[in-house]
Amino acid sequence: MKKLINHQPNRTMHLFLGLLPFALLLLVYIASSDARLEVNPNDKLLPSFAQIGDGIERMAFEPSKRTGEYLFWQDTASSLFRLSIGVLIAAGIGLLLGMFTGAVPMFSAGVSPLLTVVSLIPPLAILPVLFILFGLGESSKIILIAIGITPFIARDLQRRTQEIPFEQLVKAQTLGANTSQILMRVILPQILPKLIEAVRLSLGAGWLFLIAAEAVASTDGLGYRIFLVRRYMAMDVILPYVAWITFLAFFIDVGLKNLSTFLFPWHETGAKK
Amino acid sequence: MNNNTNTSPNTNNLEPIEGKGNSVPMIQVNNVGKQYGDNVVLERLNKTVHEGEFVTLVGASGCGKSTFLNMLLGTAEPSSGEILLHGKPIPSEPGSDRGIVFQQYSVFPHMSVLENVMAAKAFKAKGLTGFLFGASRTQAKKDASEILEQVGLGHALNKYPDELSGGMKQRLAIAQALLGQPRILLLDEPFGALDPGIRADMHELVLTLWKELKLTVFMVTHDLKEGFYLGSRLWVFDKLRHDPHAPQRYGAGITYDLQVGQVDHALYQQIDDEIRPVSDVQVA
Known part of the structure; x- marks a missing residue:
């Protein structure tokens, strides 16, 4: 009998073990939802999949009665715009700061202490300052994301x-x-491949700052919508929105990983060793 | 480790080797010492080296031979004394007059074999970006392919260094260093990690290039045999004085300075015994 640490799952086993927790969670949800709806058909806490489907239908495929827009897609576009601009700014500044502080000792001596202190400021604590300085529009949300993740990347x-x-x-x-030639x-x-890795790692924080900023002051966006419909306990909207955000995050992460493999093949061969 | 506490070899018995005629020596080492804090690594080095010599530096681990090479390279500075290159103090940063091949990390992992060598051309051309364009790029490509063919890498132009074996990587490092057209080539245990068979190939390559390009070579090695086989001159680094209670008090000097090819077997055996601990470590 082999020791447990020497047992390797084969491909089928791998797939089965990977999907198992998802299936179990789904089963638990369906069972709980059915049980609650049995007692009270108007229960909003654990909507059935039919109700969630209705929610998606209403948000994504019917124009809003008030504005005539398809809210789900409008929210997605706004949020992705803010996130991508914020992350791009952070990546650009972080790359320059990181490269120069890492490679030029004189620059590092002047900038590194400041960078260390700035990185310790909790970004959400200065969100009010950003609202005061830049108003409630797009720029304060983008700047929050940029300020939040630039120090990490740098x-x-x-x-x-x-x-x-x-x-x-x-x-x-x-x-x-x-x-300059060495740089x-x-x-x-x-x-550059390390930059992509750093961006992948900081996207989680990026989403956090985005949703926080949208929750506080916004007129659209995925985070705004979730916090808005919370007032009506509209779990049939909140749950698909959360799932959608999770999917977007996953999709962006995989996309960046593939981009890195495509652009820097030498880096991947090195990493394998 | 050192069994000749009282009987340090008398360097005065050995004729100092002053090479070719009356020409101005390429490198003069005047009373050079190096210490880190209280730890004396090297002391009282006095040597002259003429253009075209092939000096191998052997000795036990931590005896300062790499430190000496770093001083030639410009990444370390003497604590006392001075090293002169063509009569002027040697620059305290690496430059294109001194090429280097390290044991590892000598090539750029993000460039293909061809790009690695072309980069040497691009760096020579100055400019801000280090990229070549147009005719100069075509020319660099041609030159790079030629030298790669010469060192036996003609079939691997588009591979990345990580796809090469250890020996091929070092061939690439040598080709790259040579395209910078240095007058002095510094080798820091370049073949230490290679298999014996491949090592022999590399020895042939280095000897050929040395003769063809009339380079001045300094090579650090652990392997006394390699030192005798390759060099025209062999320096043995060892402590001249030894205080068993404070091993860091005295630094190493050059205990033997030998013209290769004129050494009898007994002396070879004696040197081998003195730096024996190294050989044991290598076998282990």
Whole structure:
């Protein structure tokens, strides 16, 4: 009898074990929902799948009676716009800060202490400041996302830059490279895949800041809608919205991973070893 | 570890090797010492090296031979004394006059074999980005392919370094270093991680290139045999004085400075015995 740590699941087993918890959760939900609806057909807490389907139908495929828009898609577009602009700004600034603090000691001496302190400020605590400074429009939400994840990306890339073997920098210099050539050809290409990794890791925080900002002050967006319909205990809308956000997050993560493999094949072969 | 506490080899008995005629020495080492805090690594080094010599540096681990190489490279500075290159103090940062091949991490993992060597050309051309365009790019590609063919990598131009074996990676590192056209080539245990058969191939490659390009070579190695086989001159690094109660008090010096090819078997055996602990470590 082999020890437990030496048992490897085969492909079928892998698939079965992976799907099992999902199936169990679904079963528990259906059973609980049926039980509650049996007692009280107007119960809103655990809607049946038919009710959830109605909710999706109403939000996504019927124009809103008030505005004539398809709210679900409108919310999705607004939220994705804010998230992507915020993340792009954070990635750009984080890349530059990380690369220069990691590679240029003089720059690092001037900027790193400030970066460390800024990264300790809880971003949500300054959300009111952003609303005061930038108003309740798009910019304050985008800036919250950017401020929230830039320090993480910058510090991660600073460490990645410092991890590039010293030997490579020496080698480039013995080939006659100057500072900007070393930054452009030795350091930047090697931290770009790390940038994608850092963005993937920070997207969770990005969603958090997005939904928080939308919940506080907004007129549309996925986070706004969830907090709005909470007043009516509309679980038939909240649950599909949460599922949709989860799916979007998953889809973006897989997309970024594939993009990295496509753009930086040398990085993947290295990672496998 | 060191059994000649009282009988340190007398360097004065060995004729100092002053190479070719009256030419100005390429490198002069004047009373150089190096210490980190209280830890004295090297002390009182005095040597001259002429253009075209192939110096191998052997010695036990931690005896300062790599430190000496780093001082030539410009990544470490002497604590006392000075090293002169063509009569001027050697620059305290790496530059294109001194090429280097390390034991590992010598090549750029994000560039293909061809790009690795072309980058050497691009860095030479200066500019801000380190990329080449148009005719100079075509020319660089041609030059790079030629030198890669010469070191036996003609079939692997589009592979990434991670797809190459250890020996091929070092071939690439050498090709890359040579395209920078250095006058001095520094090798820091370049073949330490290679299989014996591949090592022999690499020895041939280095000897050929040394003769063809009339380079001055400094090579650190653990392997005394390799040192005798490759060099035209062999330096043994070891402690001249030893205080058993404070092993860090005295640094290492160069205890033997030998013209390769003129050493009898007894002396070889003696040196081998003195740095024996290293050989044991290697076998283990």
